[in-house]
Amino acid sequence: MLEIRRKIMVAVDGSAVSDKAVYEAVWLAGSQADKLKNELLAVFVKTDRMRDYDDLFVRGISAKEVNERWEKIIEHAFFVVRKLAAERGIALETIVVEGEPASAIVDLARVHDIDLLVIGSTGKGAVKRAFLGSVSAEVVENAGCGVYVVRA
Ligand SMILES: Nc1ncnc2c1ncn2[C@@H]1O[C@H](COP(=O)(O)OP(=O)(O)OP(=O)(O)O)[C@@H](O)[C@H]1O
Ligand SMILES: [Mg+2]
Numbered sequence: 001m002l003e004i005r006r007k008i009m010v011a012v013d014g015s016a017v018s019d020k021a022v023y024e025a026v027w028l029a030g031s032q033a034d035k036l037k038n039e040l041l042a043v044f045v046k047t048d049r050m051r052d053y054d055d056l057f058v059r060g061i062s063a064k065e066v067n068e069r070w071e072k073i074i075e076h077a078f079f080v081v082r083k084l085a086a087e088r089g090i091a092l093e094t095i096v097v098e099g100e101p102a103s104a105i106v107d108l109a110r111v112h113d114i115d116l117l118v119i120g121s122t123g124k125g126a127v128k129r130a131f132l133g134s135v136s137a138e139v140v141e142n143a144g145c146g147v148y149v150v151r152a
Contacts, residue, residue: 009041010118011105011139013052014077017120021150022081025118028148030088041093042081043108044074045101052124102138110144118148 010025012018022042029040047053056069078094085092097104109117122133132140132149140147 006038006115007041007113008038008116008118009043009105009109009112009114010081011043011045011101011120011135012077012081013044013101013120013123013135014073015120015123017122017150017152018077019080020152021118021120021148022084024148024150026081026084026088026090028116028118029085029090038090039093040081040085040090041095041108041112041114042078043095043097043105044077045104046070046074046096046098047101049101101135102142105135105139106142106144114145116146116148117143118150120152121149122152 006029008025008029010018010022012022025040025042029038031038048057053069053073056066056073061069074096081092082094095108097108105117105119108114117139119136119139120133121131121136123135125133136149140149
């Protein structure tokens with residue numbers, strides 16, 4: 001029998017839209033799970049773009065405090081994917097890297113030989129756009145695999 005295993009990567013930034021992307025990614029990874037062993041990876045990119053995580057960039061806080069705040073943000077960002085993957089019995093790998101989100105996501109997808117990337121159309125950014133945020137636009141443009149953009 002033809003066996004098709006998929007490696008699916010979902011990009012999370014802690015926004016409600018990325019949680020929607022997580023629901024879709026978990027659903028895809030979990031479909032026909034008894035026959036297929038799909039793999040799910042979730043990635044969070046630590047970015048210094050101030051508007052995304054502005055409570056991090058408060059004047060006068062210590063490096064230790066910044067680290068603690070990052071830990072909280074990352075826990076929150078992975079919360080839904082951890083919960084849903086556990087409920088569906090899907091093996092999950094979580095990855096945290098530092099850098100520019102779009103290029104980091106594209107690079108990681110290549111390194112991990114991902115079949116399908118799942119991202120939200122928009123995310124934490126405050127600017128309202130017609131459809132795509134800057135990260136999703138750049139990922140769609142540059143990814144070496146298929147990209148499933150989950151609409152806000
Ligand atoms: N730092 C990040 N780490 C992982 N995934 C991210 C990150 N930032 C964005 N993403 C992914 O990209 C999707 C779209 O977010 P994007 O940043 O493009 O939109 P936005 O925040 O509304 O706009 P912008 O950041 O351009 O102001 C998110 O739903 C998430 O899936
Ligand atoms: Mg953003």
